[in-house]
Amino acid sequence: MTPHRDFEYLSSLILKYLKNDITEKEQQILNEWLEESPNNKSLLESFRQTAKVEQDIDQLRSIDVNAQWERFNANIRNSQPKKLRLAKWWPRVAAVLLVASSVAFYVYQSQKKSTASDAVLAYDVNPGSERAILQLADGAVVNLGRYQKHSDHDQAQGFDVKEGTLYFTANHTKSGQTNHHALRTPRAGEYKVVLPDGTKVWLNASSYLSFPQNFDGNERRVQLKGEAYFEVAHQPSKPFIVSFNDTEVKVLGTHFNINTYGNTSKTTLLEGSVSISEGGHQTLLKPGQEALIEQGEIEVQKTEVYKSIAWKEGVFYFKEDNIKEILDQISRWYDVEIVYQGKPSQQAITGNIRRQATLNQVLDMLGTLTNAKFNLTDRTVTVNFNP
Incomplete structure (x- = not known):
């Protein structure tokens, strides 16, 4: 065999x-x-x-x-x-x-x-982990990890950290004031935050979320860059709005994923309903649908939702993806640069692997699925497509 x-x-x-x-x-x-x-x-x-x-x-x-x-x-x-x-x-x-x-x-x-013919790999890169940088409304900066020690200042700002999750409570400001916190995940980082209204947000690597100290007024508005999965707390009288690029996603209470990494943004709906506004156009998504947004245009299609949220479940899940799409994810999660030699293959790749695997383990598996040769040196992965 x-x-x-x-x-x-x-x-x-x-x-x-x-x-x-x-x-x-x-x-x-x-x-x-x-x-x-x-x-x-x-x-x-x-x-x-x-x-x-x-x-x-x-x-x-x-x-x-x-x-x-x-x-x-x-x-x-x-x-x-x-x-x-x-x-x-x-x-x-x-x-x-x-x-x-x-x-x-x-x-x-x-x-x-x-196998005796396989040399032991002396260099490897560990996967990403739960880490982020929190910039508070008063300008203070807090480095976050899974095991975080807290200060009196943390409690005064209305937040706490437990086992890799950032929890915020309502922190009312004076009337007319709008103070925002910002949470950033670096490459090879991810983090979960519970907003003051109880909404849960999972941030993928290389992402940014800005949100107010308290959701006053008639809406709950946050700003996103990168990728995040949302489980929005239901408040019928106060819609939750996610803005990214020139797009707004408006919901009352629902589960959805937004990916803004590439030129085409993707909003994938798992539960509930969302309204998407872009360039004067407005579209309503149903569960199991995905909106592709590019240059003011919105295209809605049916999708396999697990593919969009597998990262949150700790899995790289590929289904008919090409090697460049896959290596874009690898690059962010392991904080490495990708260098291509030869013309990248358009082969459709299907498979899955844990995000807890080391980089060499991931590259080994990709090597079994493609004709590409991978070489890892000093946080640079060289992909050779030459025969």
Whole structure:
């Protein structure tokens, strides 16, 4: 079998082993692989001892993943907002995808490391993490991480940080004053913030969110650059407005993702409804739809919503993407520069991998899916498309 089929086959054996559903012949093959390296035994044991994985394997056995995604998207397209229950679907489907890809990927990695012809990579880049810079309305700057120590000044400004989440409470200012905070994530950073009204916002790498100390007046308005996922607190009398470029997205209470990285901005609706205004045009989105906005024009299309929010779930999820689209994400999350040699391939790539993987692990997987050669040196990835 080819190496690609080898690691897929071994992954299936591990899944069967975890559920005590492995034949004697399959067990013999698995034992041979376990004897090849102590790392293989440690890998299997780590999966076997993880209760979460065992629960996910139960789901994996009973669910056709591709059919589940189709069913998930169909429910989003056809359900009324009040009837849609995303919380019921996401953990179940995402768990199946993650456990399957994790087992397969680690088996593949262990095989590569055990091959004598593969040299040990001395240089690698770790993935991004929960970090951001908060600029308060009074000009003070706070560096944020997952484990943050607080000061009396923090409490006076009406915010707190717990396990990588920034919490704001209403901090009323004098009448007529409009003071704004700003939250920035660097390359290789992400952060979650709960705004004074209870709205939850997840900021992806290289993003910016400006919001007032308190949502006074008849609306709740924030400004975005980069990418963010919103779960807006429902307040019928006070619409929530996200402005970016020359576009406004207006909602009352809903779940949606906005991506403004490229020349074409994307707004993807998961639950509820949003109104999009751009260049004098106004469009209403329904769940399961995505608005592509470029040069004053709005194009609405059906979409696979998980692709837009997979980053928030800790996954790179590619479906028929080209290599440049994928490496744009890699560049931001690992804070590296991408240099191309030769003409980039237009091959459509489909796959997924955890955002917690190191850069070399991601590049190894991309190498199995494409004909490109990757070289990592001093935070620069050279991609060679020459034959």
